[in-house]
Amino acid sequence: MREQLRVTLHEAKSQLFQLGARAWRGDRVVITNAGKPYLDLLPHPDTPQARKPGRLKGKIRMSADFDRTPVDVTDGFEGRL
Template sequence: MDRMARQYNVHEAKTHLSRILEQVESGDEVVISRAGRPVARLVPVHRGAHLASYGSLRGQLEIPEDFDELPDDIADAFGMR
């Protein structure tokens, strides 16, 4: 189902933020405009989306000792040697 996005100016969006969020939660897209020009689009977060928390990859990544060292050819290309 393709719905037309409801558009709010910045003042309306600030005044009715809770109502706008309810619309987005129900699946609607909302456009925020400044002086009649769209500047932002609010869309629902997909139900399966997982927001990672700080440190959630601890123990799953390994950074090699030479991570900060550039290969000679790249360092030369950037005039770093």
């Protein structure tokens, strides 16, 4: 089971190597400052994820008049209001 670990900035400075190892094992490491979440410690992936063109095909719709600017907006930009 993955664990969420909260540590202060001071603790993170003195235990960075161990915290990094835990992040690589899958634990979520949250570094706090004044009792509030400040940073998340995350492992750096070796290779970037491959782009998948077309993955949103059919999920995005645009209205037929998306490129028409309303007259009041045009008038506002041209100083006619």
